[in-house]
Amino acid sequence: MKVDLTVLAIPAFVASMAAEYAWQKRNPAPDRRAGDYEFADTMASLSMGVGSLIAPYITDRLLAPLTPRTGRYAKALMGFSLASAAVATAGDVLRRHRGSGLPEAGTLSSSSASAPTDGEGGGRLERDAAIPPALRRITGGSAVSAVASTVVMVSTLWSAQTASSVLFRRSPLDLGSGPLAYAVGILGWDFLYYWNHRLDHESRWLWAMHVVHHSSERYNLSTALRQPVAEALTIYVPYGLLSLLGVRSAIVQDARAVNLIYQFWVHTEAIRSIGPLEKVLNSPSHHRVHHGSNRRYLDRNHGSILIIWDRLFGTYEPEGEDVVYGLTTNINTFNPVRIATHEWVAIARDIFRSETWSDRVGYLVRGPGWAGARQG
Known part of the structure; x- marks a missing residue:
């Protein structure tokens, strides 16, 4: 069994964190630095790192029976998804029908007449009052179930069909195991x-x-090391495409490991610049920008080893103003479970409250800022 290079690198990760901590002690700042270690935050990050190593073994076993074409329960999941979607759609129709039956002019009480009626605000209040709470719960719950089950089906099917081992068998190319294969x-x-x-x-x-x-x-x-644990429930431009170019699966995994290992050292404030190499390589300075919640830093510097991709495709931003780390709205918790699930819960809540399928799909696939703009 091939050993993951990121696992072999764990002792180096630990030693590097100890060295960074020692440097901070020797070079204290007048005010607390964002780079300083804080026990609860560090433990949350380390626990998420361990979780990211364990999660694939658990999710593979849980999701394999649900994978379309090969899973034992795949057809049942598809049926559940379609049934949930049908119930939600029927609920939407009923809600629109009930909501359209508003009282006629002259029949509202004086207290009702004073309620806001500007655009969506007042109209929606009147609509909601006409819809039984049970209908809202059934419709919203069914919509969440339909979307969640679809996410599982799509992500597992995509992963199975685009795996490097699958695509390598379809490729007429084989670059072997030499320097060219590793470079590609x-x-x-x-x-x-x-x-x-x-x-x-x-x-x-x-x-x-x-x-x-x-x-x-x-x-x-x-x-x-604060890594995600739910990668199995997403879809990406498949890294298996490298195998269509003749890169063997084992080398694809080594490339992944090299990429992750490189990313480790750029998460520091101790190194301010790497000089002329900043033009080509990702660096702590570039990646500090990426982690900034400052408006000018949002969604910038996505590169891992090379920063040239950002320079080529218009997402490069140099470090200027002091970086404010975290999210635009921070979650204020060190609980790993909440850290891992809070955005999924927010998506489910938005889908539950939605009244159309276009909004439900939008809350899932559109930009993170779209939900706030839509609700505002």
């Missing part, structure tokens, strides 16, 4: 990573998984 694998992974990382910030479905990594208001090497 590492450079290709880095290019695909840029686009997938960018999509993490542009689609709420992917952001719900990736937000874990941005949830800390501190920035040190332990932050690098």
Whole structure:
């Protein structure tokens, strides 16, 4: 069995964090630095790191029976999804019908007449009053069930059909196991990573998984280990595409590991610049910008090893003003379960309250900021 290089790197990760902590002690700041270690925050990051190593083994077993075409319960899940969607759609029709039966002019009491009626505000209040709470709960719950089951089906099918082992068997190419194969694998992974990382910030479905990594208001090497545990429930531009170019599956996995290991060291405030290499390589300075919640820093610097992708595709931003780490609205918790699930819960809540399928799909796949704008 091939050992994951990221697991072999764990002792180096721990030693690097100890060195960073020692540097902070030798170089104290007048005010508390965002890079300083704080026990609860560090423990949350470390627990998420351990969870990210364990999660794939658990999710593979749980999701395999639900995978379309191969899973034992895949057809049952599909039937459940269709039935839930049908119930939600019927509920939408009933809600519109009940909501359209508002009292005629002259029949409202004086207290009702004084209620707001401007646009959606008052009209929606009157509509909601005409709809039984049970109907809202059944419709909303069915919509959440339909979307959740569809997410499971789509993500598991996509993962199974785009795995590097599957695509390598379909490729007429084989680059072998030499330097060329590793060069194509590492450079290709880095290019695909840029686009997938960018999509993490542009689609709420992917952001719900990736937000874990941005949830800390501190920035040190332990932050690098605050990794997501729900990657199995997302879809990406498949890294298996590298195997269509003749990169063997084992080398694809090594490329993944090299990419992750490189990302570790850029999560620090101790290194301010790497000089001329800043033009080509991702660096702590570039990645501090990526973790900033400052308006000018949002959704910038998505590169992993190379920063040239951001320079080429218009998402580069140099470090200027002091970085404010965390989310635009912080969740104020060190609970790993809440860190991992809070955005999924928010998506489910928005879908539950929605009245149309266009809004439900939008709350899942459109940008993270779309929900707030829609509700505002």
